[in-house]
Amino acid sequence: MDFRLSEDQQAFAEAAAALFTEHGNDDALRAHDASGAPYMQPLWPACIEMGLHGIVIPEAAGGLGLGMTELMVVLGAQGAAQALVPLWEHQLAAAALAHFGNDALTSRLLPAAMDGTTMWTVSLAALADPRDASLRLVRKGDGWRLDGHVPAVPLGADAQHALLAAECDGEPRLVALDLARSDVQRQPGLDQHHLGVADLVLDGVALDDDAVLANGAYAWFEPRAIACLASLQLGVTREQLRRTVAHVSERKQFGRAIGSFQLVVGALADVYIGVETLRSALWQLVYRLDAGLGALPQALAVRAQACELGHVAGHKAQHLHGGVGVDISHPMHRFLFWSRALAVAMGGSEAHLAQLGDWLAGHDQLGWKYDLPEFAP
Structure with a gap:
């Protein structure tokens, strides 16, 4: 499987990352925390100006008409920068209206959503x-x-x-x-x-x-919402892992960097494996969504993996930072808070694993087995 982005996708991701980094650096996050504002209000108009609020909205409705892959890489950058704006919520709601709302509803609500007048x-x-x-x-x-x-x-x-x-x-x-x-x-x-x-x-x-949107709207919406939340979780965790590796490479104990201790290396390897597992599963999910293929079991698996990764990575990173990690004046505590909030939004892993088990019990044809026909959507 080729996990490389196209040149256009890479340029899109880099432009979004630069915007989020500008507004989501540690100083900006501290200022946001102190302000009590509900979201990063200066960043939201900048997202609208760049068109980031309309990535998956059809061109006929005023969006960019791109796919979940493009949205995934942008949300990964947003998660890494912890940029508090309703990027996926706003556009996925508008995309659902465009696909499943009647003409009266879409003509009444979509124009204001696209120009940023309403959120x-x-x-x-x-x-x-x-x-x-x-x-x-x-x-x-x-x-x-x-x-x-x-x-x-x-x-x-x-x-x-x-x-x-x-x-x-x-x-x-x-x-x-x-x-x-x-x-x-x-x-x-x-x-x-x-x-x-x-x-x-x-x-x-x-x-x-x-x-009330047409029948089929929820089945269309749910796996895409899971992909969005998992993309944010992947971005949060990758940046959390990067910062933790930098910390253990510099922090010394007994005359050695603690990153040279076998137990620390093993803990970070567990997180890295979790990141790569979620990344490959998420890529499969967004590929299937963009290709119009059935994606329910993939979405359930991604949701369970994202919840589990957020829990494991957050606590390992906190442990390896020691007391400084839970000090709210240090940026690491935000990653744990974000990952836990994303897991709560996805609903936890146990129920979704049970739902995936129920699906598997009734289906013996899986799309990733090349010797079996594709399962129906």
Whole structure:
């Protein structure tokens, strides 16, 4: 498998990395933490100016019309710089509208999303409750009724619109919601990695018929959301690993750099193996998404690997930094906070491994086995 980027993809990734590094260096992150701002507000207009908010949005809708591979490399750079902007949430919501919304909905909402007048966020958290779905959608006349709550929606108090996952007759559906409505209660807060969040409380919210995207939208959206979160996790972890290697190469104990100790080398090798495992699995996932192939088992595997890598890498990096790693005046603590927040957004690994096991139990034809036919989407 060829993991090399094309020249255009590499140039795109480098331009994005330069922008994120300019706005996401350690000094800028410290200033953001102290400001209490919900996201990096000066960076967001710069992303829009570069077109980074429309990578996977079709050209007909005003986007760049590129693929998940291009978005993956940009999000990897964003994760490495810990740039707090809703890059994937905004454009994946807009792309879902372009693909699955009717003409009235898209003509009403997409232009403002593309020119940056409005901001979109997304949340699938209402379907992740281990007890039951916490957001329910039912038919009411010619429209819909939405009831329940959604916890910790990223930038839920700042975005103008949200794409939410709700349960409807036992099936997941995607709902486009105007967050400025008077019957939408928003309870704002701040996540541990200094991103603004809000709990949404929805009590009998009446929706027009076109506010619910067409059948198939959730199945299209979920693996792409997983790929986005895993791309961020990969970027966070690679930079975390790079900084940890630099630290253990300089930090001396007993007259030797601690990076020369066998136990330290082994711990870093475990993280490196985890990074490469996630990278190859993520490449396979985005390739299949861009090629229009079935990707459910690949997405479930990537989600479990990303959750596990974030946990293992974060704690090993903290351990190898010693006490300085947990000092909030030192930049390393942010990587642990980011990786844990991403794992929470993905829902943890155990449930997804169980879901992958259920899928494997019913399918004996896997796309990576060359002697078997491709499985259906």
